[in-house]
Amino acid sequence: YHAAPEGTCSADIKRAVDTLNSGGVETLVILGGNPVYDAPADLAFGTAMGKAKSAVHLSFHRNETSRSSACTWHVPAAHFLESWGDTTAWDGTVAVQQPLIDVLIDHAQGGHSAIEFCAMLAGEKDARGATLVRAAHAARQGGTADESAWRTLLEAGVIAGTASAPAAVAA
Numbered sequence: 001y002h003a004a005p006e007g008t009c010s011a012d013i014k015r016a017v018d019t020l021n022s023g024g025v026e027t028l029v030i031l032g033g034n035p036v037y038d039a040p041a042d043l044a045f046g047t048a049m050g051k052a053k054s055a056v057h058l059s060f061h062r063n064e065t066s067r068s069s070a071c072t073w074h075v076p077a078a079h080f081l082e083s084w085g086d087t088t089a090w091d092g093t094v095a096v097q098q099p100l101i102d103v104l105i106d107h108a109q110g111g112h113s114a115i116e117f118c119a120m121l122a123g124e125k126d127a128r129g130a131t132l133v134r135a136a137h138a139a140r141q142g143g144t145a146d147e148s149a150w151r152t153l154l155e156a157g158v159i160a161g162t163a164s165a166p167a168a169v170a171a
Helices: 009-021 045-049 114-121 129-140 147-156
Strands: 027-031 054-059 073-076 085-088 094-097
Touching: 009 045, 027 114, 085 129, 094 129, 114 129, 129 147
Parallel strands: 027 054, 054 073
Antiparallel strands: 085 094
16 A cells, blocks of 8 residues: 555544454565564554464564564565665656665575566566666667667667756746
8 A cells, every 4th residue: 555645644543553454355465564563553463463364574674563473475675776676766757776786695596686576476477677677668669679779778878858847936
């Protein structure tokens, strides 16, 4: 759950806990964070998490959530500096995130970024971060996977012309 503009994080986590408590969650997937520790104590997130048939936690470190008896699997996460991704800046500019460093911690098979993990859950055949980011940017450009455009994007780091127009503000 993500906070809605008019909502609060507390309301959204409460809604998630209510859904868990109702038995309405078969598999809970937690991408990062530590809700067993961070959620408001009166919500008893750890107890609610135990009502899902299975719970998977993707995180860089084993913490209270991944060590919880209600957590079925802990999946090691890659550090954000060793991951592929993309983002949108506050002004709307689209940027690509490239790995800046080699793997920090060798988690037997290496860690996974959130996009790689979600792609694996969705059954993507090739869930490598670079492949996913390249495909997303090719789709944004009308489906072209032109090598030259990809190299230009990697060199620039941002897609030119994607910034939003400034909003006119009157006092």
